[in-house]
Amino acid sequence: MQQNWFVIVNPTSGNGASKKKWPLIFNELKAQQFQFEFSVTKHKDHAIILVKNAIEKGFQNFICVGGDGTLHSIVNGIFILNTPNISKIKIGVIPIGTGNDWIKTYGISTNFKTAINTLKNAHTIQQDIGKINITNTNTSIYFNNLAGIGFDGYVVNKVHKFKNLGSLAYLTGALVSLISYKKPLLEINFNNNTLKSNTLLLFIGIGTYCGGGMQLTQNPNPFNGLFDISFVKNISLLQLLTNIKGLFNGNITKHKIVENYKTSTIEVKVLDKQETYIQADGELIGSGDFKVTILPKALTFIVPKT
Numbered sequence: 025m026q027q028n029w030f031v032i033v034n035p036t037s038g039n040g041a042s043k044k045k046w047p048l049i050f051n052e053l054k055a056q057q058f059q060f061e062f063s064v065t066k067h068k069d070h071a072i073i074l075v076k077n078a079i080e081k082g083f084q085n086f087i088c089v090g091g092d093g094t095l096h097s098i099v100n101g102i103f104i105l106n107t108p109n110i111s112k113i114k115i116g117v118i119p120i121g122t123g124n125d126w127i128k129t130y131g132i133s134t135n136f137k138t139a140i141n142t143l144k145n146a147h148t149i150q151q152d153i154g155k156i157n158i159t160n161t162n163t164s165i166y167f168n169n170l171a172g173i174g175f176d177g178y179v180v181n182k183v184h185k186f187k188n189l190g191s192l193a194y195l196t197g198a199l200v201s202l203i204s205y206k207k208p209l210l211e212i213n214f215n216n217n218t219l220k221s222n223t224l225l226l227f228i229g230i231g232t233y234c235g236g237g238m239q240l241t242q243n244p245n246p247f248n249g250l251f252d253i254s255f256v257k258n259i260s261l262l263q264l265l266t267n268i269k270g271l272f273n274g275n276i277t278k279h280k281i282v283e284n285y286k287t288s289t290i291e292v293k294v295l296d297k298q299e300t301y302i303q304a305d306g307e308l309i310g311s312g313d314f315k316v317t318i319l320p321k322a323l324t325f326i327v328p329k330t
């Protein structure tokens with residue numbers, strides 16, 4: 025294999041599973057004759073710095089060993105740095121996260137040997153990327169799967185307590201958080217529409233899955249230059265409990281409590297003093313007003329051929 029890969033390993037992903045599995049993954053990459061260098065992240069968002077250093081050394085092919093948060097940092101590293109020749113960059117994933125949600129859209133295996141075979145086959149797609157501008161900090165943050173404001177960000181804030189529950193961590197976090205969550209008054213503008221309401225949550229989707237396999241946007245398509253929006257004013261604990269199956273099979277998005285839209289830009293203003301939580305790819309990224317725009321087919325990923 026001629027390509028040189030740069031592998032970024034988050035030892036904390038999957039509640040520490042990554043640290044244990046990395047020696048096995050290392051050996052398998054060697055056995056499969058990958059030429060690679062690797063770095064282990066030492067702190068949150070360290071992957072952004074590692075990406076910068078690797079790109080400066082001339083690397084164009086990245087492997088993420090971790091979960092959605094690690095992939096999110098790698099994607100942000102590439103965009104924040106204004107990487108030249110971005111079209112030549114390729115990202116593959118050996119998934120060892122808790123939720124592992126982005127990979128589910130493409131059917132990347134959580135078996136590391138199968139995931140390595142996918143990398144070897146090197147089939148690529150170019151998917152849309154979301155760009156969020158947070159007003160009060162004047163920062164830009166990018167996402168490759170799903171962003172949101174409201175209850176989902178609040179759950180992300182709580183979910184670390186439940187990471188030992190694996191893929192059920194997000195559902196448990198949601199059930200535990202519903203009673204204490206206070207809904208902010210939001211004004212949401214897109215496509216000449218204005219929604220103004222106390223809001224439980226607003227999802228802005230590119231990929232299909234979030235929260236450990238839930239499907240909370242109706243018909244997302246990572247290639248069509250449009251976000252799939254779900255807007256929910258309220259849900260009672262009883263409605264949540266009686267629709268748990270619908271959270272995972274997508275039927276919840278057809279429930280009357282969920283409004284669905286498609287748009288390439290969306291602007292959110294917080295009209296009251298309620299604390300807000302913006303999440304992107306399951307990472308808390310800020311609060312307050314923000315604007316989101318889509319970057320069509322902006323980044324190349326290695327995925328299984330379907």
Ligand SMILES: Nc1ncnc2c1ncn2[C@@H]1O[C@H](COP(=O)(O)OP(=O)(O)OP(=O)(O)O)[C@@H](O)[C@H]1O
Nearest residue numbers: 037038065066067069091092093094121122123124
């Ligand atoms: N050495 C480190 N110590 C602490 N946190 C780290 C370290 N390296 C990376 N991180 C942070 O760990 C967080 C979680 O990583 P990641 O999302 O990959 O795993 P996960 O939460 O188990 O998976 P998922 O997001 O798929 O549920 C990310 O915010 C990442 O920036």
